Amino acid sequence: MSAAADGVHDAPNYMLIWLYLFIMTVVELGVAFLPIHKSLIVMFLLVMAFWKALLVALYYMHMKWEPVRLRLLALAPLPAAAVLIVVMLMEYV
């Protein structure tokens, strides 16, 4: 078993992650109401939101250091969630 799977790892720099999240939120707010093409803004904001969510999951929820089986368990609903959203969106395609 790896050191990570044992739960033994150096503590990440939680304040640095907080700073990233803060800066990304400020950037989101700055970009959200810019007078540019709406679809570009939507794409950018969604990428930023998922990036922030990923930072929280990896470092604050410690997914980066969890055993592979637990990571698979945590990821299990994401394909189902993606299918649900895509199928709903196809209503308008």
Next chain:
Amino acid sequence: MAHAAASTMGQAPERGIEVYNQKVGMWVFLCSEVMFFTGLIGSYIVLRFGASDTWGAPNEVLAVPVTAVNTFILICSSVTMVKAFAAAQAGDQKGIKIFLCATAALGALFLSIQLYEYTHLIEHASWQGSHGFTPAAGLYGATFFTMTGFHGFHVFIGVVCLTWASIQAFKGRWGADNTHGIEVLGLYWHFVDLVWIILFTIVYLI
């Protein structure tokens, strides 16, 4: 019993998932929560696409600056929560108490600001010529209050659990030999923060 014992003799024990049961239980619960919020977000997207003419620009109806501050508060509460867990791992009793209480206080502050936002929207905002933006204000109002309301309910449950954990901290329950409760509660709290990051973008910025 004898039959069961005999049937497993000579077999290697199963490896399992390599983490303690409460943590697995919380992750299974969070998986169900992912689907719950996906259902809400999916419904919001479909209704918004289908009735875009009845949807207002978020910055014209909602109090985006106030909610941005609230987002910042929730992000800060995630830091204090993870610091409480780190303090528990280090056996730092003072740190556990400070960071758990801070997390509960920040959660309560988030809820207070959300209630202020709701009051402001219902009593002072204007929407499609009518005074007040309420859950009855068409699809926009219904979906807005449903999504943010359910998230707020999750924050409320988290604050109740954090208050209990803080009281337990003052009784000396948590420490280097007992971190599971704080870690599992932390998973829930970070998930609530993670969901808000997505909701804030979809509901308030797009």
